[in-house]
Amino acid sequence: MTNKQLKNSLSILTLLFSMCFLNAQTLKDIEIIGVVLDKNTKQPIESATILIADNKTLNPIHGSTTNSNGSFSLTTNATNFYIEVSFIGYKKSIFNKPKNTTKLIDLKTIYLEEDLESLSEVTIIAEKSTTEFRLDKRIFNVGSDLASSGSSALEVLNNVPSVNVDIEGQISLRGSQGVQILINGKPSVLASGDGNNALGTITAEMIEKIEVVTNPSAKYDAEGTSGILNIILKKDQKKGINGSVSVNIGDPSSQSFGLSINRRTENLNIFSQLGLGKRTFPRYTDGTNYNVINDELITNNSYNEMREKFYNFLLGSDFFLNENNVITLSVNYAYEKEDTPGTNNYSRFDENNNLTDQWQRTEFTLADNPKWGYELQYKKDFDNHEDHDLLFSAIGSSFSKDSESDFEDIVSLGSYTENGQEKNLTDYGRLEYTFKLDYTRPFSEKYTLETGAQYYIQDVFNDYEVQNFVTNSWVSDPNLTNVFEYNQNVLGLYATTSYEDEKWGLKLGARLENTDLKTLLETTNEKRNQNYSNLFPSVHTSYKISETLSLQAGYSKRINRPGLRELNPFSVRRDNFNISQGNPDLDPEFTDSYEITSIMKIGDVSLNLGVYHRYTTDVIEETITYMDDISTRMPLNIGTNNVSGIEFNGKYSPANWATFSADANFNFFKRKGEFEGTSFNFTGDLWSSKLNSQFKLPAGIEFEITGNYRSPYKGVIENRGEEIYADAGIRKKVFKGKVIINLSAQDVFASRKFISSTTQSNYILNRNSTRGRFITLGVSYGFGKGEAMEFSGQRRRF
Structure with a gap:
């Protein structure tokens, strides 16, 4: 059991x-x-x-x-x-x-x-990652999958059906970005890091399950055009003192330590987690900028590595006032200290392919990133029904970044660029607060009403300065220096009603949200204020045709508000010939989402087949401008996007020692848009697939390998190349399962690459980036009634 x-x-x-x-x-x-x-x-x-x-x-x-x-x-x-x-x-x-x-x-x-045989069976069941279906979502129960051992939340997400995480750390659902990430059903500082920092301190061993909501009901925040991923963290419910300890080492150079302790009595549950370690993240990049007009080419091959030390501490408690009332308090602190050395080696060739210039740009970046998270939650269960409850939560979080990047250009041939020094300084801070009230009232075993409200506050401050070393002193560059302020408040009210019997279910809902957004570039006094209200309806239904076949269908309207990364006009100028920046004038995207899914079970085979369609307006796309051999990327609202797709998930266990699962997604999209007199009308397609195989070998050894593939696809400006890679893991349990030894490899063949190309009438850009193979060896031990591998302390990110 x-x-x-x-x-x-x-x-x-x-x-x-x-x-x-x-x-x-x-x-x-x-x-x-x-x-x-x-x-x-x-x-x-x-x-x-x-x-x-x-x-x-x-x-x-x-x-x-x-x-x-x-x-x-x-x-x-x-x-x-x-x-x-x-x-x-x-x-x-x-x-x-x-x-x-x-x-x-x-x-x-x-x-x-x-009962050693029974204990082994229970452990095996707990280790399998399985998917279950609900009226408006799918739940992916995270087991101790071998290839994910010692991995980050990003890598766990990459094993979830319908979800893809690319080499840059961008999360997509059914091939589309605009995914909202929740932790335990609420926004969290753990999931709100900037860029590749998101989910950095959450590890596979901390996750109990992931809810995939491709078509969210009105109960959920309307944010996220392609859906919601809700990460549910473990909180041990065994009485007494329980816990586990883990140690990991890896290549590239990494060491980490994790400790998880839980103490539970009748009226009190105290839970805590501690993780610390250091890690190296290398990246290799090759790129070319080709000027079609004058037939000149600039090549760049670069290498940088982020060497990071991290600490993560979580302490919380559940106070059981009585059997119907529970108060939860928790605090989380995470700290990351980064140093990032890197080099960019440039070469310039003229129209006759002669090398005329050569220089190197070196970088050394230091950054401190402290994070705080706080949560107060009160839940009241009513006596008349087990699902009749009231839930209030108040969440506060803060994230700050103090970084300094030093660059130096050293010319070895020619005079295309001058020797020089540059400094980028960032003083960044973000405060977020979420207040939420949810009430669920079943009127019978078949009818349920849900209603509630949410108020979200976000305040961001980013002081960014670029300095150049001129005449033996540092001089601020006024064209690249400014202070950016971002303030967003969102008030939401919702109500849903549902009917569900043994065969048929229906859920109707509506959500009203008001958004108040203000941005300011302080130095240049550039302001923009937006205030708008929107209604977001939702409809979900399910029908059980037989014990082996069920159908689900749903509709919802969604919004994707541009985030700080898309709005912030500043970025570190690591490669000063390929620059990315945000756009504070972006508008939100709106999406109408439809889907129908079938759930079948034939003997030992589980199959899920679904079709879906999304229509999105004011699509946020990254555009490129090219001047003086420098490409600058910036997001803009460009037209509409129609996406129609089909999705397949299957699982088959031909024997008790072998299990195979497959996930495939294909979609066809039609883009319409115009920017500065240029038409961006085109069609394209994208498909991705995963195949996972698990084997139980003699001597209690288990082996797993997962293959991943994503096809090339066309964007408004940029075309992306294919991605193909495999992850693998092997595990051995000793001392009756209390000690577990894991060896896992991410990107076993070092084949995963980020490939992009842009071809325009006056320029051609190409980029190829890879991060290489990661190997981790871990040992974990469970004590009390705890199980090994509850928390590894590993810090992973792309």
């Missing part, structure tokens, strides 16, 4: 006990007592299950659990029953009712023996 099944069983037993207790006031009670111990260690077993069941029907009558010293006491008024004593990983003990029953049955000391 898994932990989840055990918890559900205890809930049912508790409910049955309450019902029986009301009827027992007029009947004769029999008290049953005893103590449960481990047969080998003679230590008490806390939370063992004591079950009283009917001898004829075998149905449960009453149940309880043992306390911290292994003892138990419960009463019953039944006349024909047996007693079962069990605990996960142990063999059951069954006692028949004594013939001459008195008011007291003393079972004395009960010794339970470990």
